[in-house]
Amino acid sequence: MADKLLDIQHLGVHFAIGGLFDKSTLRAVHDVHFSVDRGDIVALVGESGSGKSTIAKLICRLEKPTSGKILLDGKDVLETEPHAAGKEYRKRVQMIFQYPFGSLNPVHTVAYHLSRPLQLHQIIRSNDLRPRILQLLETVGLRPAEDFIDKFPHSLSGGQRQRVAIARALATEPDLICADEPTSMLDVSIRMDILRLLTDLRKEQQTAFIFVTHDLAAARQLADRILVLYAGQLVEEATSDDLIADPKHPYAQLLLAAAPQQGGSLDTPLPAKPGAPKNVDPQPGCAFAERCSQAMDVCRQQTPGWTWMENKRRVRCYLYGDTRADEETTK
Numbered sequence: 001m002a003d004k005l006l007d008i009q010h011l012g013v014h015f016a017i018g019g020l021f022d023k024s025t026l027r028a029v030h031d032v033h034f035s036v037d038r039g040d041i042v043a044l045v046g047e048s049g050s051g052k053s054t055i056a057k058l059i060c061r062l063e064k065p066t067s068g069k070i071l072l073d074g075k076d077v078l079e080t081e082p083h084a085a086g087k088e089y090r091k092r093v094q095m096i097f098q099y100p101f102g103s104l105n106p107v108h109t110v111a112y113h114l115s116r117p118l119q120l121h122q123i124i125r126s127n128d129l130r131p132r133i134l135q136l137l138e139t140v141g142l143r144p145a146e147d148f149i150d151k152f153p154h155s156l157s158g159g160q161r162q163r164v165a166i167a168r169a170l171a172t173e174p175d176l177i178c179a180d181e182p183t184s185m186l187d188v189s190i191r192m193d194i195l196r197l198l199t200d201l202r203k204e205q206q207t208a209f210i211f212v213t214h215d216l217a218a219a220r221q222l223a224d225r226i227l228v229l230y231a232g233q234l235v236e237e238a239t240s241d242d243l244i245a246d247p248k249h250p251y252a253q254l255l256l257a258a259a260p261q262q263g264g265s266l267d268t269p270l271p272a273k274p275g276a277p278k279n280v281d282p283q284p285g286c287a288f289a290e291r292c293s294q295a296m297d298v299c300r301q302q303t304p305g306w307t308w309m310e311n312k313r314r315v316r317c318y319l320y321g322d323t324r325a326d327e328e329t330t331k
């Protein structure tokens with residue numbers, strides 16, 4: 001049996017938006033559930049604004065959920081470590097951010113950035129700090145490490161900075177890293193190197209990744225499974241091969257059609273019926289119904305639940321079954 005590491009149950013975050021007289025609720029993330037096994041790479045894919053970063057932040061506890069549970073090794077972390085600064089959790093679940101330029105402090109050296117987590121989590125004695133930092137730099141391919149350790153971020157390229165950010169995330173030897181579009185700000189040639197590095201890390205260190213991306217080709221290359229997100233809700237989950245070969249949800253089909261063969265970007269406008277994702281003051285029904293060319297009456301009336309298929313595949317769409325979200329039991 002697979003070794004379940006993280007279990008996300010019905011996670012949600014709703015923001016109050018608007019002014020005094022036009023208050024609205026934005027459902028940035030709604031009723032999201034999925035799990036990640038040890039050493040698994042799961043890609044979270046969706047267009048801009050679909051809630052990918054918010055989910056990554058919720059999992060790394062940089063954002064507070066309004067509902068739901070986060071279980072690590074079966075323990076409800078919001079209950080056992082109620083303070084967001086939960087040190088043990090932070091040690092085990094790390095984040096890599098999208099912007100390698102903003103995530104490193106320009107006034108500090110590479111050595112300083114990497115020494116912080118090592119000291120904060122008391123992972124290493126002061127005498128051993130420098131050798132461990134050199135080792136981390138080697139691991140992320142910054143070689144010879146002596147050439148990089150005393151540098152400041154401004155003298156590094158974007159790809160090198162992202163490698164430092166990855167090394168910093170690795171310092172605590174985490175079980176899980178949430179990587180929020182870690183390659184989207186990098187040149188195409190460097191993107192491939194970083195994806196290869198993440199694949200190697202999983203192989204060598206059994207680190208699990210939640211890989212947030214709008215690039216379906218990168219998701220396929222890196223991930224075991226792909227989760228498709230639309231307007232804050234998951235609409236499909238399948239193995240990467242199954243999803244790319246035969247996307248079921250009309251939105252997943254649209255994403256694939258919109259993605260160029262190589263390095264497809266889903267941030268480009270999609271060739272769909274016009275309409276915005278419906279997650280502000282949402283009404284019952286499928287959030288995608290308005291843009292869906294196959295929408296039926298029921299799609300606009302009741303939110304679809306999950307239909308399960310072979311190979312642990314699931315899709316939230318009435319084209320494949322008649323499960324309603326309000327009748328659904330927790331699976």
Ligand SMILES: Nc1ncnc2c1ncn2[C@@H]1O[C@H](COP(=O)(O)OP(=O)(O)O)[C@@H](O)[C@H]1O
Pocket residue numbers: 015017026028046047048049050051052053054055
């Ligand atoms: N703190 C916040 N307050 C209000 N709205 C937010 C906040 N954080 C995110 N959002 C909104 O939640 C939605 C999802 O955002 P995000 O998770 O950044 O999407 P993605 O990473 O998929 O582009 C967006 O509409 C965004 O504007």
Ligand SMILES: [Mg+2]
Pocket residue numbers: 052053054
């Ligand atoms: Mg984002």
